[in-house]
Amino acid sequence: MKIGVVTFPGTLDDRDAARAVRIAGAEVVPLWHADANLHKVDAVVLPGGxxxxxxxxxxxxxxxxxxxxxxxxxxxxxxxVLGICNGFQVLVESHLLPGGLIRNENQHFICRDQKLRVENVDTAWTNQFELNQEIIIPLKNGEGGYIADAETLKRLEGEGLVAFRYVDVNPNGSMNDIAGLRNERGNVVGLMPHPEHAVEAGFGPDKAGTMRSGxxxxxxxxxxxKQVVNA
Amino acid sequence: MPKIIVEIMPKADLLDPQGKAVLNALHRQGYGKIQNVRIGKRIEIHLNDAPSAEDLEGAREIADSFLSNGVIEDVVNIHVED
Structure with missing residues (x-):
């Protein structure tokens, strides 16, 4: 099982993403922005930065x-394909996912441990969650406000393409509290918060009673x- | 050098945080009459020769497909300057 992690000039979280891939038990293949060869990877992570x-x-x-x-x-x-933060922005700009991301409503860069609800588990990247499970992973962005026209929003909601929604706090003014999306097929998922920063006890978000254990x-x-093994 | 100028603005119904911050700063400086400020982009495309109709068509194409994102921005003007 080989997972490619892409590095563009200015990417920041490629090493954390690679570490998450290794902790999950897969082999990491670094992918370079200028090289169109995907080196036969089974999946790709577009990291933040x-x-x-x-x-x-x-x-x-x-x-x-x-x-x-x-x-x-x-x-x-x-x-x-999983796009995290800037990776989600890349997915939107490449039209693999609809809509756009604009500067946070309050104009501040936000960095917090963020509660999300997993609203769709029929994807390559969410099948190990339970439907409507609430999770906490870090969020850190300046331009994470999700927007789309009314027709697109209606389609996203109607077809169950919202994968993650912000719970308790909408940190950036995203429409319908949307934190992440999936495509129709379920192989492409993008979200603003950072799952790769919550993969190892001691380095994740605080949990009730235990610090940094999320x-x-x-x-x-x-x-x-799981998805690739079963495919 | 002849240039094609592409002007892009954030969509009218979207919050323009840069414009809002500048408006607040102007109000602090006493320019209370100013009702709103919006900030967009001016992109200059430089060419060796005066642009042909084809060049302008090409500029319109890249303005829509790459220089702007139709979900959040509008191309408000494309024109030629010497």
Missing amino acids: FSYGDYLRCGAIAAQAPVTQAIVKAAEGGLP IDGLKFFESVL
Whole structure:
């Protein structure tokens, strides 16, 4: 089981994503932005950061990178792809997921442990969760406000394409409290919060009674392992 | 050098945080009459020769497909400057 982790110029969380993949039990294959060869990986993670300095729009230039063009093609053929934070912005800019992400409503960069509800478990990246399970993983972004036109929102809600919703606090003004989406096929998932930062006790969000012990993010990576083994 | 100018604005019904921050700063400086400020982008595409109709068509294409994102922005003007 090989999972590719993409590095663009300005990517920050590729090493944490690679660590999460290893902890889940898969082999990591580093993928470089300028190399269109996906090296026969079974799945891809687009990590967070500030690819190309967020120039033009967050994710817009990364969406045109050779590796992304190859990923878009493979995703259309069913390759599991997870976009985290800037990776979610790349998925939106490459039209693998609909809508757009704009600056947080209150204009501040937000960094907090965020509660989410898993609203769809029929995806490559969420099949190990229970439906409506509440999880806590870190959120850290400046441009995480999800928007889409009324028609798109209606379709997302009607077809069950909202994968994650913010609970208790909507940190960035996202429409319908949307934190993450899936595509129709369920192989592509994107979200603003960071599952890769909550995979190992001692380094995750606080839990009641125990500091930094939250590992709710690990199930994302365990899900894709399960999916690929069963495929 | 001839240039094609592409002007892009955030959609009218979306919050423009940059514009809002500038408006607040202007009000602090005493310019209370200013009702609103919105900030967009001006992109200059430089060419060696005066742009042909085809060049302009190409500029319109990249303005819609890459330079702007139709979900959050509008291309408000494309014109040529010398």
